Amino acid sequence: MKLLMLGGTEFVGRAITEDALDRGWEVTVFHRGRHAPPPGAGSLHGDRTEPGGLAALSHGTWDVVVDTWSGAPTAVRDSARLLHGRVRHYVYVSSRSVHAYPAPAGLTEDGPLVDGSPDAGPVGYAEDKRGGELAALEAFGADHALLVRAGLVLGPYENIGRLPWWLTRMAQGGRVLAPGPQDLPLQYVDVRDLARWTLDAAGAGRAGAWNIASPSGHATIGSLLTACAAATGDRAELVWTDPARILAAGVEPWIELPIWLPAGELHDFMHGGDVSKALAGGLVCRPVEDTVNDTWAWLRSLDGAPPHRPDRPRPGLSPAREAELLTGPTG
Structure with missing residues (x-):
């Protein structure tokens, strides 16, 4: 598998990059150059917030792109549009925070969501993540966009x-x-369990929204x-x-x-x-x-x-x- 990791030098992105490398995948990390990616990954440099910042992604093909962006949804929108047709699957690491508050215990992926727009500037964490989801869906469609709604993430990095x-x-x-x-x-998820499930799901071609956290x-x-x-x-x-x-x-x-x-x-x-969907879909959570x-x-x-x-x-x-x-x- 060829993976394009947008980010990949810190926390969630780094854990996903390391897991992919351990699988023997060919990994390219697109980042700003502030931190080195894990050894074995290729590097492309650019700043998604700057004009022309995606130029390094103008060429190339990949099986999967994973995007952890949590700022203005326009960055996801522009990346997804640019990569459409050259990547089979777009994985956006979102958050359970996209659910409208308050929400009762036991809420599934189908619960009410906050408003968001792929064309918005930075609004707030929940709205920005929802806008990023919509941007991925707009460019890749419901069958090729995987929305990983992570809960609280803990672990190394x-x-x-x-x-x-x-x-x-x-x-x-x-x-x-x-x-x-x-x-x-x-209720939380170890970053390495999040990474493993995400790449398993991407490799299997899964799409749609998934709550990813341990059982409460x-x-x-x-x-x-x-x-x-x-x-x-x-x-x-x-x-x-x-x-x-x-x-x-x-x-x-x-x-x-x-x-x-x-x-x-x-x-x-x-x-x-409610994380029953992810558990049925292979999520395994290591001991605290x-x-x-x-x-x-x-x-x-x-x-x-x-x-x-x-x-x-x-x-x-x-x-x-x-x-x-x-x-x-x-x-």
Whole structure:
């Protein structure tokens, strides 16, 4: 198989590129040149946000293109139009965030969606991803466009900082604020499981929208944070704290306490999607301990600070805020 990877040097794109190379596929990575692609991949340079930035893609044929773009949908539109007729299958890595909020737990791929347009400039994450979906469908049609609606993505190469923050905090040791309840279910996908399913599906010629995440409850906040503590040497004491107290203190879930959302509407939206279609279609999710241990091993292998996307806020609770919450009752 010949794969054209739009991106491919960081997080999801890198995991997909590495998986394709491991399969023996011929991989070409189109990127801006800020980071080197994995060894073995060919490179084409260009900036999709600049006039003429797609010139390097004017020639060539591929079996599959995978696109992870999360900015203005016009970039997906222009890439898909340019490649139509020279690529058999267009895979767009989208997000479950394209579903209109609020959405009940158990929502399938057929649930209501946000508005989007392939001709729009940047609007917001959900609208931009929906516009990207529409751009892929417009150029390649329903039979040749695969929409991979990923849930929360964790694992090595993460450049958002959610799991890396928890691991770094656990490695510092001491008493760590742990948001309860411990049995609160989580739903996420390891980036390598996402990559494997995506390439399997692309190779099989699958199309349409697919929710890609573990079943809700594949892990809990308790099993995730316990795995983080164990991976970093068991130097941290998890202090399980009532969510009502955390919220009363003005702590922002998801941002200040990454991954965690209290039970309720937003938790149902982010951690309660129906993924039965993907599971029936071959998605296999590795244990949370594997995701945590491998992410910690990757963090320890870095020479400096882990990568971080400049368009995303840095997650995590400040030491002062954590200390303040740890001085009162927990429960």
